[in-house]
Amino acid sequence: xxxxxxxxxxxxxxxxxxxxxxxxxxxxxxxxxxxxxxxxxxxxxxxxxxxxxxxxxxxxxxxxxxxxxxxxxxxxxxxxxxxxxxxxxxxxxxxxxxxxxxxxxxxxxxxxxxxxxxxxxxxxxxxxxxxxxxxxxxxxxxxxxxxxxxxxxxxxxxxxxx
Amino acid sequence: xxxxxxxxxxxxxxxxxxxxxxxxxxxxxxxxxxxxxxxxxxxxxxxxxxxxxxxxxxxxxxxxxxxxxxxxxxxxxxxxxxxxxxxxxxxxxxxxxxxxxxxxxxxxxxxxxxxxxxxxxxxxxxxxxxxxxxxxxxxxxxxxxxxxxxxxxxxxxxxxxxxxxxxxxxxxxxxxxxxxxxxxxxxxxxxxxxxxxxxxxxxxxxxxxxxxxxxxxxxxxxxxxxxxxxxxxxxxxxxxxxxxxxxxxxxxxxxxxxxxxxxxxxxxxxxxxxxxxxxxxxxxxxxxxxxxxxxxxxxxxxxxxxxxxxxxxxxxxxxxxxxxxxxxxxxxxxxxxxxxxxxxxxxxxxxxxxxxxxxxxxxxxxxxxxxxxxxxxxxxxxxxxxxxxxxxxxxxxxxxxxxxxxxxxxxxxxxxxxxxxxxxxxxxxxxxxxxxxxxxxxxxxxxxxxxxxxxxxxxxxxxxxxxxxxxxxxxxxxxxxxxxxxxxxxxxxxxxxxxxxxxxxxxxxxxxxxxxxxxxxxxxxxxxxxxxxxxxxxxxxxxxxxxxxxxxxxxxxxxxxxxxxxxxxxxxxxxxxxxxxxxxxxxxxxxxxxxxxxxxxxxxxxxxxxxxxxxxxxxxxxxxxxxxxxxxxxxxxxxxxxxxxxxxxxxxxxxxxxxxxxxxxxxxxxxxxxxxxxxxxxxxxxxxxxxxxxxxxxxxxxxxxxxxxxxxxxxxxxxxxxxxxxxxxxxxxxxxxxxxxxxxxxxxxxxxxxxxxxxxxxxxxxxxxxxxxxxxxxxxxxxxxxxxxxxxxxxxxxxxxxxxxxxxxxxxxxxxxxx
Numbered sequence: 001x002x003x004x005x006x007x008x009x010x011x012x013x014x015x016x017x018x019x020x021x022x023x024x025x026x027x028x029x030x031x032x033x034x035x036x037x038x039x040x041x042x043x044x045x046x047x048x049x050x051x052x053x054x055x056x057x058x059x060x061x062x063x064x065x066x067x068x069x070x071x072x073x074x075x076x077x078x079x080x081x082x083x084x085x086x087x088x089x090x091x092x093x094x095x096x097x098x099x100x101x102x103x104x105x106x107x108x109x110x111x112x113x114x115x116x117x118x119x120x121x122x123x124x125x126x127x128x129x130x131x132x133x134x135x136x137x138x139x140x141x142x143x144x145x146x147x148x149x150x151x152x153x154x155x156x157x158x159x160x161x162x
Numbered sequence: 163x164x165x166x167x168x169x170x171x172x173x174x175x176x177x178x179x180x181x182x183x184x185x186x187x188x189x190x191x192x193x194x195x196x197x198x199x200x201x202x203x204x205x206x207x208x209x210x211x212x213x214x215x216x217x218x219x220x221x222x223x224x225x226x227x228x229x230x231x232x233x234x235x236x237x238x239x240x241x242x243x244x245x246x247x248x249x250x251x252x253x254x255x256x257x258x259x260x261x262x263x264x265x266x267x268x269x270x271x272x273x274x275x276x277x278x279x280x281x282x283x284x285x286x287x288x289x290x291x292x293x294x295x296x297x298x299x300x301x302x303x304x305x306x307x308x309x310x311x312x313x314x315x316x317x318x319x320x321x322x323x324x325x326x327x328x329x330x331x332x333x334x335x336x337x338x339x340x341x342x343x344x345x346x347x348x349x350x351x352x353x354x355x356x357x358x359x360x361x362x363x364x365x366x367x368x369x370x371x372x373x374x375x376x377x378x379x380x381x382x383x384x385x386x387x388x389x390x391x392x393x394x395x396x397x398x399x400x401x402x403x404x405x406x407x408x409x410x411x412x413x414x415x416x417x418x419x420x421x422x423x424x425x426x427x428x429x430x431x432x433x434x435x436x437x438x439x440x441x442x443x444x445x446x447x448x449x450x451x452x453x454x455x456x457x458x459x460x461x462x463x464x465x466x467x468x469x470x471x472x473x474x475x476x477x478x479x480x481x482x483x484x485x486x487x488x489x490x491x492x493x494x495x496x497x498x499x500x501x502x503x504x505x506x507x508x509x510x511x512x513x514x515x516x517x518x519x520x521x522x523x524x525x526x527x528x529x530x531x532x533x534x535x536x537x538x539x540x541x542x543x544x545x546x547x548x549x550x551x552x553x554x555x556x557x558x559x560x561x562x563x564x565x566x567x568x569x570x571x572x573x574x575x576x577x578x579x580x581x582x583x584x585x586x587x588x589x590x591x592x593x594x595x596x597x598x599x600x601x602x603x604x605x606x607x608x609x610x611x612x613x614x615x616x617x618x619x620x621x622x623x624x625x626x627x628x629x630x631x632x633x634x635x636x637x638x639x640x641x642x643x644x645x646x647x648x649x650x651x652x653x654x655x656x657x658x659x660x661x662x663x664x665x666x667x668x669x670x671x672x673x674x675x676x677x678x679x680x681x682x683x684x685x686x687x688x689x690x691x692x693x694x695x696x697x698x699x700x701x702x703x704x705x706x707x708x709x710x711x712x713x714x715x716x717x718x719x720x721x722x723x724x725x726x727x728x729x730x731x732x733x734x735x736x737x738x739x740x741x742x743x744x745x746x747x748x749x750x751x752x753x754x755x756x757x758x759x760x761x762x763x764x765x766x767x768x769x770x771x772x773x774x775x776x777x778x779x780x781x782x783x784x785x786x787x788x789x790x791x792x793x794x795x796x797x798x799x800x801x802x803x804x805x806x807x808x809x810x811x812x813x814x815x816x817x818x819x820x821x822x823x824x825x826x827x828x829x830x831x832x833x834x835x836x837x838x839x840x841x842x843x844x845x846x847x848x849x850x851x852x853x854x855x856x857x858x859x860x861x862x863x864x865x866x867x868x869x870x871x872x873x874x875x876x877x878x879x880x881x882x883x884x885x886x887x888x889x890x891x892x893x894x895x896x897x898x899x900x901x902x903x904x905x906x907x908x909x910x911x912x913x914x915x916x917x918x919x920x921x922x923x924x925x926x927x928x929x930x931x932x933x934x935x936x937x938x939x940x941x942x943x944x945x946x947x948x949x950x951x952x953x954x955x956x957x958x959x960x961x962x963x964x965x966x967x968x969x970x971x972x973x974x975x976x977x978x979x980x981x
Contacts, residue, residue: 018285034190035183037416039364040449044870047364075183084181092177095834098842099669100180101365101416107181123883130878134870136364136417137669138838139845139907140878 002065008033009077017064024048026064027074035075035104039134046133049105049112050074056112058105058132075104078111086157087111087150096146098137106133110147119155121148167678171834174674176667185414188368188383189446196370197226199432199445200287202277202294203454204269207303207526207863208316211265211296214277219293224286227439228294229431230277231264239263239434240400242427244491245642248328248500248522256328259319259524261490263400263427263434269298270318270489271526272865273454278431280439303526303863307486308463310523318489318524327487327522328496332504333578339517342478346469350552356540358461358486358856359849360873361533363668365416366447367456371432375440379407384429386412387422387668388706391643395425395493402433415668419846420532421456422668423706424493428455453868458856459533461486462499462540468548474556474566478515481507481544485522485530492531496522501579501639502537502627502709508576509545510587510623510800511567516577526863528856534846534908536709538626546622546913550920560621560917561591561600579639580627582798585826587623589889594621594802594824597885603806616809617819618922622914624803627796628902629714629895634792646792647716648703651680651723653731653785655772657765661723664704665716670904671835672712678831679720703790710799710902713831718896719791726787735767737778797893797901801825803844803910807918816852816919822885823910828893828901836903837886843907844884849876850908851915 002021005014008031015030027036027050036059039047048059051073079085087110090096097103113129114121126147127140135143179185204211216228242261249255265276276296281287302316309315310325318325333339343349370383380403386392389412396402396410415422432443447455464483471477485499504518535542553563565588574582595601603619610617630636633644651661659680665672704716728748735753736743745756754761770776774783804822809815823840830836853874857866867873892899 018283020285028190032192033183034187035185037187037365038189038446039366040870042449042869042871044875045364045449075181079182084178088181091181092173095174095838097177097180098671098838099363099365099417100176100185100414101187101363101669103180104183124879127878127881134364134875134877136362136419136846136875137842139841139843139876139884140881141841141883142838144878144883 004064004068006067006069007071009073010080019063019065021064022060023062023064023067024059027059033074033076037101037104039102044134045102046109047102047105049108049133051108051112056109075108078107085111086153087114087147090146090150090153094142094146094149096138096142102133102135106130106135106143109133110150113147114151114154119151121151123148167681168831170678170832172674172678172832174671174835175677176671176673187365187414187416188370188385191370191383191413191444193370193372193442196442196444197280197282197439198284198287199435199443200279200281200284200291201275201428201445201451202279202291202296204265204272204274204276204298206269206298206300207272207305208301208318209269209298210301211267211269211276212299213297215295216277218295219279219290222286222290222293224282225290226280226282226441227435228277228279228290229435229438231262231266234264234431234434235262235266237434238401239430242425242490243399243493244496245395245493246497247640247642248330248496249640250328251331256496257319257322257326258491259321263430271528272863273451273528274489275427275431278435280435280441280443305525305527305858305860305863307461307484307523307525310525311484311521316526318526322524325524327491327524329519329521330500331517331519332500333516333518336517336519339478339480339515342515343467343469343480346477347472348470348556350468350548350555352466352548352551354462354464354466354544354547356460356462356464356543357850358530359459359533359854360453360856360867361419361421361456361459362452362875363417363419363421366449366452367422367426367428368444368446369429369432370442370444371429371434371436372442373433373436379409380433380436381409381411382429382433383411383413385415385422386410387415387418387666389666390664390704391706392425392429396430396433400430402430412666418668419534420459420536424457424531426455449870450868453873454528454865456528457492457531458488458528459530459536460540460850461530464544466544466548468552470552470556474558474563476511476513476567479507479513481518483518483520485520486525486527487522488525488527488529490529492529495529495531497641498532498537499540502532503541505579506538506541506625506627507545507578508580509542510564510569510625512569512574513577518578527858534843535626535905538905539847539909539912542622542624542626542909543913546624547916550620550913550917561595564591564623581795582625583795583894584891585625585798585800586889586891587800590800590802590824590826591623593887593889594804594822597824597887598804598806598820598822600804610808614811616811616922617806618809618918618920619804619806620914620917620919620921621802621804622910622917624906624910625798625800626905626909628710628799628905629793629797630709630711631715631793632795643705644792645705645715646790647705647711647719648788648790649716649719649723650786650788651720651727653727653768653771655769657763657768659727661720663716663720665707665712666704668707670707670712670839675713675831675835676717676720679717679724710904713898713900714797714893714896714902715791715793717831717898717900718793719789721897722789722791723787726789727785730785730787731764731767731771733778733781734770735762738762738767738770738776793896795895797828797895799825799827799901799903799906801906801910803914805911805914805918807915807922809922818848818882818915820885821882821911823907824887824889825903825906826889826891826901827903827906828890829899830888830890831900839903840886840907841884843905843909844911845876845881846908847911848881848915851912853880
């Protein structure tokens with residue numbers, strides 16, 4: 001057994017788990033944050049994407065013990081004290097989700113994508129960047145639309161702030 | 163309130179919980195004392211099950227029980243069944259072999275469950291499963307339907323000689339169709355392989371069985387599109403528990419596409435194991451288990467003859483299909499290649515004589531049942547590939563041949579049961595051609611040639627039958643259930659309206675789509691609480707959401723229940739305002755006496771219904787009404803899809819440069835949701851045509867495509883943005899005029915894409931009646947440098963088994979924790 005301590009959505013949390021426990025299972029079962037999902041066994045689908053120390057990571061591809069000491073943001077903590085993060089709001093406005101199962105992972109990947117690219121996202125880049133996430137419901141059309149809209153909105157607010 | 167009207171693009175009520183991590187799916191459920199199930203599955207495609215020795219496993223940490231099929235059988239749990247009876251041409255009933263939730267003496271596919279381990283943690287259950295010694299005596303297996311019909315093939319079930327489940331026919335007598343073909347000016351003959359697919363909803367199946375010994379009552383949380391039917395079937399056929407002692411709950415369901423309609427062994431076993439062990443038992447499939455056990459779709463081989471007169475009118479169609487149903491008959495498996503397939507073989511065309519023959523076959527593969535479209539994609543693919551081939555042979559444009567043959571007056575009785583009630587096929591064809599700038603294609607092709615690329619354009623005109631019902635009709639065709647829907651609506655004393663619809667949702671957004679039925683200002687303009695799609699089928703009934711039926715059938719039931727609530731409110735209002743009931747109208751949230759200034763707000767009438775101080779003589783208090791709705795006919799969505807591709811002869815890769823969909827869905831409640839359904843359907847259809855395919859090793863029966871590394875799912879960079887439009891003709895068969903939109907994308911898209919390919923590179927093998935080759939080698943050569951953005955295809959059977967197992971680094975962009 002191992003003790004894992006993380007800063008989760010702004011709060012320090014710890015728990016014991018078997019050494020072999022993947023981070024995603026630790027998040028779901030020990031932390032009780034079930035918004036992070038498991039959609040495959042081969043790190044292909046991206047339903048489990050979280051932010052670890054500010055970067056998007058498939059939480060099925062790392063052991064919980066390896067993440068110990070890190071800062072973790074899950075879909076539950078993305079909006080902070082707000083209602084919804086601009087990416088979450090854009091997904092709602094543009095119908096970027098249907099069954100909702102892949103959605104948390106797609107949203108977490110999208111936030112990271114926007115952060116990395118600044119304002120310079122176009123459709124081709126978004127589609128290429130989404131390669132690590134599988135959605136079976138939307139055909140990606142509205143996911144792409146939502147990410148581009150959120151990117152435009154976030155760039156505009158950044159510029160306004162500067 | 164106005165923004166919630168019918169036809170408005172209302173954002174979904176469901177979204178916030180999904181976007182903030184507050185969705186509640188079956189695997190999210192945790193109950194006190196819950197333990198974990200791990201299924202031990204056959205590694206062999208076909209074998210005698212000799213013995214199971216669990217002694218060592220039972221000694222391992224955390225293990226509570228190891229249960230097998232003999233124990234399950236001894237407790238009286240029944241076999242799984244197929245609920246739709248089909249008779250062969252000779253009148254004999256279909257040959258249904260026994261399907262035990264846990265195998266007793268024989269395993270018939272890789273993944274067939276033989277035992278279950280229950281332990282404190284999933285890890286312990288999985289470890290213990292390794293220690294269970296299962297002895298098998300392997301047998302020769304058969305995986306392909308054509309092989310299974312050959313003399314001397316391995317026999318999958320004793321009661322199905324030659325592996326034939328049924329040999330069924332529909333339409334005109336064969337001799338009559340043969341004569342029409344002989345007398346024709348031209349005959350197009352092709353062979354079509356409709357490849358086997360895995361539905362792959364992103365949420366794997368799961369079940370949580372909870373037995374309460376104090377109440378002698380069972381609760382099952384499950385990933386179901388069909389919780390009512392699950393409760394009924396588990397009670398009536400599998401003897402899990404009487405209906406009044408069995409609660410089935412489908413919480414948020416993460417997609418299904420058909421694969422979560424059926425009742426699988428795992429939910430039965432979890433319920434039974436919970437009683438047996440005294441603890442709640444949860445099972446969640448991993449993705450490999452999903453590939454190995456979720457019902458697959460399609461897998462047809464067909465020979466087609468389409469005959470034309472000298473004016474290029476179709477005179478006859480003859481189809482001979484072999485459908486692979488896998489190792490066991492799944493719940494609706496027999497209906498898919500028969501009444502959901504052959505009945506659509508007239509397509510959008512006036513065909514005077516049609517003969518369809520369908521043989522269904524057992525093989526040592528995962529059971530095959532409905533997958534998005536279910537039979538209708540197979541019919542459309544067959545017809546539209548044939549039309550494309552015929553147009554090329556006859557020297558006509560694809561549009562011209564279709565225009566010559568369109569049905570133009572309604573109702574239209576086809577030779578294959580269906581009576582089309584409304585449609586305007588040419589409107590969709592014209593809209594699609596305009597949107598795709600078909601006329602400008604030649605210039606685009608020339609431009610592409612200048613860049614060394616080959617361009618092609620293809621079209622597909624589909625029709626489907628949705629809103630599956632009416633009960634009497636499907637009953638006469640062999641269905642074991644009725645296909646109505648129900649709803650219960652309640653006017654609350656405070657003036658709001660809420661209710662429960664029989665139709666469940668597995669991601670489509672029913673809660674949002676249903677709301678305008680109450681809130682639309684032009685209809686009622688009333689405040690509403692939730693109109694919940696069914697999650698827990700206690701106290702009301704429904705038949706699930708398959709076949710795009712939640713709109714046409716489910717919403718019609720809501721309307722009917724609301725009409726009853728409204729009728730009672732009018733009676734009360736007339737009484738209170740001393741007016742004639744027939745003079746009461748509802749407008750803007752008020753009940754008014756027409757032609758006067760007298761009115762009462764809805765909430766006062768609703769309150770009066772519950773105070774019951776002053777009701778018409780003899781009226782019961784309250785404002786709650788239920789309704790069942792059984793439609794008069796199927797509905798017939800139709801449309802035209804156009805796909806334009808660009809192929810790089812250097813690398814063999816295909817890029818979809820545009821995809822256009824022009825659909826007739828009848829009246830639309832929420833266009834945003836409807837478009838989302840079409841987008842997702844097209845992606846699945848493109849997946850079928852370009853990327854996806856279940857493959858078995860022919861010699862060993864091993865499933866070769868059992869992970870997302872072997873089975874190529876469509877990703878964002880495989881697809882373009884889509885151009886959509888609607889040319890709606892209201893459906894005359896239900897009160898809302900809805901036709902249904904859930905499956906069209908998956909039905910219409912594969913042939914449009916597959917027609918574009920020969921247009922780009924010249925006629926392919928589908929022009930000859932030869933079986934699909936492994937194919938098109940000159941264009942299937944591995945890409946020279948760079949990763950393949952899309953599988954090079956020029957073949958009918960997508961080569962996903964050959965997709966590189968090690969994907970390029972880009973695939974793992976956001977996977978690396980170390981980065």
